[in-house]
Amino acid sequence: xxxxxxxxxxxxxxxxxxxxxxxxxxxxxxxxxxxxxxxxxxxxxxxxxxxxxxxxxxxxxxxxxxxxxxxxxxxxxxxxxxxxxxxxxxxxxxxxxxxxxxxxxxxxxxxxxxxxxxxxxxxxxxxxxxxxxxxxxxxxxxxxxxxxxxxxxxxxxxxxxxxxxxxxxxx
Numbered sequence: 001x002x003x004x005x006x007x008x009x010x011x012x013x014x015x016x017x018x019x020x021x022x023x024x025x026x027x028x029x030x031x032x033x034x035x036x037x038x039x040x041x042x043x044x045x046x047x048x049x050x051x052x053x054x055x056x057x058x059x060x061x062x063x064x065x066x067x068x069x070x071x072x073x074x075x076x077x078x079x080x081x082x083x084x085x086x087x088x089x090x091x092x093x094x095x096x097x098x099x100x101x102x103x104x105x106x107x108x109x110x111x112x113x114x115x116x117x118x119x120x121x122x123x124x125x126x127x128x129x130x131x132x133x134x135x136x137x138x139x140x141x142x143x144x145x146x147x148x149x150x151x152x153x154x155x156x157x158x159x160x161x162x163x164x165x166x167x168x169x170x171x
Contacts, residue, residue, distance in 0.1 A: 003149055007035050007042075010152065014045040014095075022093035023049040024062055024083040026074065027101040027117065031148040047093035052083065062086030073112065075100050080118035081129040088124050096122045097151050098129075103143045117147045 001009075014021060023033045023046075033049030036042050050061050055074055058064040063086040064079060072078040083098035101117030108114035115136040122129035136146040 003035055003145075004038070006149065006152065007039055011036065011039055011042055011045050015041070019094040020045055020047040020092070022047050022087045022091040022096045024087035024096060024098040024120075025049065025051050026053055026058070026083070026099060027103045028099045028144050028148050028151075029053060031144060032097060032099065032151050035148060048091050050087055050090070058083060058086075062090050075102050075112055075116055075118065077118050077131045077133065080120035080131045081122075084120035084122035084129040084131075088122055094124050096120075096129075098122075099147050099151055101134075101143065101147055103140045103147075105140060115143050117143070117150070119147065119151050 021036070023036075025032055030049060030051045033046065036046050052058040052061050052064075055066070055069050058069065058074065058079070059066050062083055064082045068078055068082055080098050080100050083100060084096040087093070087096040087098060098120040099117060102108050102112060102114050104114035106114075108116070113135060115138070117134045117136060118131055119134065120129045120131045132150070134147070134150055136143045138146065
C-alpha cells in the first residue's frame with residue numbers, strides 16, 4: 001500500500017466516524033500532515049499540525065516538559081507520548097499522532113542510533129498514549145519517509161482498540 005493509499009484510507013475512516021486528527025512532528029518535519037492534506041477533502045479530518053523540530057518548540061507549542069526532555073532525550077518513548085498528549089491538549093482534534101527520531105546522517109549513538117524513531121498515538125478521552133519504537137535503515141530521506149509511512153497517518157499500528165476508535169478501527 002502506498003503512502004497516498006494509506007492517507008486516503010485513514011481520511012475515509014475518520015470522516016466516516018466524524019473524527020479529526022492533529023499531528024506533532026519532529027524528524028518528519030510536517031510530512032505526515034502534508035501527505036494527508038495532499039488529499040482533497042482532508043480539511044474535514046485534519047484539524048491542525050505542529051512541526052516541533054527543536055526542544056523549545058516541543059515545549060512552547062505542545063507543552064512537552066523540559067525536564068522530561070532532559071531526563072529522557074527528545075528522541076524517546078516518553079517524549080513521543082508527551083507530544084501526542086500535548087498535541088491533543090493544544091488542539092480541538094479527537095486523535096493525535098506524534099513522531100520524534102534521529103533521521104541522520106549524524107546525531108546517532110550506540111544507545112540511540114540513526115534511524116531510531118518513536119511514533120505516538122493518542123485519542124481524546126482514551127487511555128494513555130501508545131508509542132511504537134522503530135529503527136529504520138537508509139539515508140535521511142529514507143528514514144523520514146519510513147517514519148511517515150509507519151505512522152499509519154494518525155495512530156500507531158498496534159492495538160488500535162486501546163485508543164477507542166471503535167469496531168471499524170484498522171487492525
